Amino acid sequence: xxxxxxxxxxLDSIGFGIAQMLKQQARIxxxxxxxxxxxxxxxxxxxxKDNDLFDLLITxxxxxxxxxxxxxxxxxxxxxxxxxxxxxxxxxxxxxxxRSIKIKQLFEDKKIDGYxxxxxxxxxxxxxxxxxxEKGNTYVSPELSGFMSQREVFEIEDYDLILLSHxxxxxxxxxxxxxxxxxxxxxxxVSSIEKRLNRLKLEFKAKNAIHLVASxxxxxxx
Amino acid sequence: xxxxxxxxxxLDSIGFGIAQMLKQQARIxxxxxxxxxxxxxxxxxxxxKDNDLFDLLITxxxxxxxxxxxxxxxxxxxxxxxxxxxxxxxxxxxxxxxRSIKIKQLFEDKKIDGYxxxxxxxxxxxxxxxxxxEKGNTYVSPELSGFMSQREVFEIEDYDLILLSHxxxxxxxxxxxxxxxxxxxxxxxVSSIEKRLNRLKLEFKAKNAIHLVASxxxxxxx
DNA sequence: CATTTCCTTACGGGATCCCGTAATTGACCT
DNA sequence: AGGTCAATTACGGGATCCCGTAAGGAAATG
Numbered sequence: 001x002x003x004x005x006x007x008x009x010x011l012d013s014i015g016f017g018i019a020q021m022l023k024q025q026a027r028i029x030x031x032x033x034x035x036x037x038x039x040x041x042x043x044x045x046x047x048x049k050d051n052d053l054f055d056l057l058i059t060x061x062x063x064x065x066x067x068x069x070x071x072x073x074x075x076x077x078x079x080x081x082x083x084x085x086x087x088x089x090x091x092x093x094x095x096x097x098x099r100s101i102k103i104k105q106l107f108e109d110k111k112i113d114g115y116x117x118x119x120x121x122x123x124x125x126x127x128x129x130x131x132x133x134e135k136g137n138t139y140v141s142p143e144l145s146g147f148m149s150q151r152e153v154f155e156i157e158d159y160d161l162i163l164l165s166h167x168x169x170x171x172x173x174x175x176x177x178x179x180x181x182x183x184x185x186x187x188x189x190v191s192s193i194e195k196r197l198n199r200l201k202l203e204f205k206a207k208n209a210i211h212l213v214a215s216x217x218x219x220x221x222x
Numbered sequence: 223x224x225x226x227x228x229x230x231x232x233l234d235s236i237g238f239g240i241a242q243m244l245k246q247q248a249r250i251x252x253x254x255x256x257x258x259x260x261x262x263x264x265x266x267x268x269x270x271k272d273n274d275l276f277d278l279l280i281t282x283x284x285x286x287x288x289x290x291x292x293x294x295x296x297x298x299x300x301x302x303x304x305x306x307x308x309x310x311x312x313x314x315x316x317x318x319x320x321r322s323i324k325i326k327q328l329f330e331d332k333k334i335d336g337y338x339x340x341x342x343x344x345x346x347x348x349x350x351x352x353x354x355x356e357k358g359n360t361y362v363s364p365e366l367s368g369f370m371s372q373r374e375v376f377e378i379e380d381y382d383l384i385l386l387s388h389x390x391x392x393x394x395x396x397x398x399x400x401x402x403x404x405x406x407x408x409x410x411x412v413s414s415i416e417k418r419l420n421r422l423k424l425e426f427k428a429k430n431a432i433h434l435v436a437s438x439x440x441x442x443x444x
Numbered sequence: 445c446a447t448t449t450c451c452t453t454a455c456g457g458g459a460t461c462c463c464g465t466a467a468t469t470g471a472c473c474t
Numbered sequence: 475a476g477g478t479c480a481a482t483t484a485c486g487g488g489a490t491c492c493c494g495t496a497a498g499g500a501a502a503t504g
Contacts, residue, residue: 012345013316017239035342064341094235119286120257123234170433172460189483194462208490209461210432211392217439394490411453416492430460431491 002090002134004030004052008040008059008078009094017123018058018094025127037063037072044082053086056130061095079110090133092116094126099156100147103140114139156221159185160200163193165222168213173197224312224356226252226274230262230281230300231316239345240280240316247349259285259294266304275308278352283317301332312355314338316348321442322369325362336361378443381407382422385415387444390435395419 005028009015015033022028032054034040040059047053061075072078079091092114093106106112114129116122119141129139140148162185166176173193180188187193197209206212216222227250231237237255244250254276256262262281269275283297294300301313314336315328328334336351338344341363351361362370384407388398395415402410409415419431428434438444 010342011236011340012342013239013243013340013348014233014235015239016243016345017235017237020242021235021238066342118233118235120232120234120288123238126235167432168436170429170436172430174460187482191483191485192481195482197461198463207392208394210389210435213432214390214392214435214439217436396490409452413453413455414451417452419491420493 002055002130004054005056005058006032006040006043006054008034008037010035010060010063021123021127026130036070037078038070040078041072041081054089056090057082058092058094061093061097076110092129094118098144100144117141117143161221163196164213164216167209168222224277224352226276227278227280228254228262228265228276230256230259232257232282232285243345248352258290258292259300260292262300263294263303276311278312279304280314280316283315283319298332301334314351316340322366324442339363339365383444385418386435386438389431390444
């Protein structure tokens, strides 16, 4: 039975909605909210000290930067840190991210127990997920459960995103190649970069690089 | 006094959070939620029919597409439609969009009454905004109020916007020149187009055309 | 009318992109 | 070793962009 829950989410409207829903629908009274990952970490440390550990972590992945300087920048990092200290902590990620590659990585690398996509029925799915996890199962939102099993159709990898964002900040393909070599990102030759851009242009039906970057921006990829 | 409120937001966690907050903090009992703009429009028509109009509309700007086909794609369109039928309807936009140009346009073109940025204190600001609007004032989130007053430095003409948007949709300078000649837009030679692009690149400190278009998109110009 | 000034257009050369082909590498299997 | 396959890299030619210079034309000025 999950009794004590930590909710980490920068948009207060969402955090508040989750907390209210947990109390009303999942009969969970003990809900702690954090707007920052760093703050969540402190609250976690406090729970260790008080010997009153959390049963469940619900966290977003990305957090807006603001005036406060933050050490922990993403939900993934937070999960990493907390699981190092309390490996059996149940974890649900609640995010708009819906690329199955990303989500698979979280299950594999971070050993999360559930993934719920923020969407029209995110809250309902979240409640479902909690009850599955109480039974000892894992959970993914229904809109994804189909994709999770099938191997990648066409997925945009981090490599593509880095490439696109370098392009969008004005680097030439030559400069990107140099940059990749420095950072040890492979493939790094101009030729391979061109080839990858071609694939992306095909995929997005873009007429040229400008069009490609513009489309990527419209889609919110970069 | 605002008594009857329509909340339009595709993420149920946010919509639910708003509704709960309105009931608890703003003592507004009559809150209607919609996950789709089309659905919101129907509920609005119903309110006309029942002669029980809404006092306040709170809406997001962007909505995820899903299996349901939708006629109204954005919050801006929804506002347009509702205000045509009920011009005095108070309106607050609640979105992650934080580019002041975009927001100014909403105040000018759509005559909205308030703009609240989804953020760490979005809900708190929303409650503040409602109370300001009840007093007959307009409202913008504090993180933006500084930027809203300052005038845009560099004037960008319609010509530039058309040029940039053609570029962003993948036309070559050659094709744009042809297009301009057809439409009777002057200057229309490739040479002049290049020159104008140079000015823009200087202005935006862009290294090349890709960078320029990406920046323009970031600023919300196109 | 002559001159100046500004705007538009024209042209050319070098950089970069675009796209196809071919060579090189490396992993895996027999 | 040899062979196959996929991924990476290399190269070349044509298109497009980039940037400077200069010619042409219209309006403004004296």
